[in-house]
């Protein structure tokens with residue numbers, strides 16, 4: 382019982398730290414991937430987290446791959 386409570390407490394503690402809706406910026410062309418919008422041209426539906434994008438996804442502006450994106454925080 383105590384283990385269960387600790388496990389639930391730990392889950393609730395970890396969950397908020399896993400950021401949802403983080404935007405990613407292409408370091409090459411400054412394109413910003415917004416997970417709330419997705420990338421419909423490339424078949425990426427809205428609410429697709431950057432981490433969940435297929436590995437073959439590339440920047441729709443300059444064609445760089447995911448490795449050339451960095452988290453973008455301005456709020």
Ligand SMILES: [Zn+2]
Pocket residue numbers: 407408409410411412440441442443444445
């Ligand atoms: Zn780019």
